[in-house]
Amino acid sequence: MNGYELFKEQGDTPVASNKSINNGIGGYSSLKPTETGNIITFSDTTTSESIFYQPHDFIGYPHVQGLYAQHNLQWSEHSLLYFVTLFRKCAEGRFDYANKFTREIASKMVVTLPVKQHDEIDFAFINDFIKAKEKLIIKELFAQ
Secondary structure: OOHHHHOOOOOOEEEEOOOOOHHHEEEEEOOOOOEOOOEEEEEOOOOHHHOEEEOOOEEEOOOEEEEOOOOOOOOOHHHHHHHHHHHHHHHOOOOOOOOOOOHHHHHHOOOOOOEOHHHOEOHHHHHHHHHHHHHHHHHHHHHO
16 A cells, blocks of 8 residues: 555545654544554654554554563553553654664664562553653643
């Protein structure tokens, strides 16, 4: 499918692209989603600025990679937003149009997450942390 067919008719389905703005959404299509939301996407042709959380089902444009949860872990929106920040920081400055950010490289990157006893990810801490950050940002917006 070429870009013309994808965007031929304006629709409601987001198209995740190589953009580093607008959550990586390059436009909307009337076609059905090809990917399930609640995942992290990144482009293998640009920089770490193209790493985003995709909350909704979407169509993935060429060179958009998805990070899928392993070990049957149930990642919430808040925990994925937390992870996006760490993942971007880990990838920052390492990739460009010549030095590609591939799925293989991404799978080998080490990101440190808060853990509980027995090295289980502390999803409660992560969710509470992101909720607190959201409240602070909203408070700052209304203070202006």
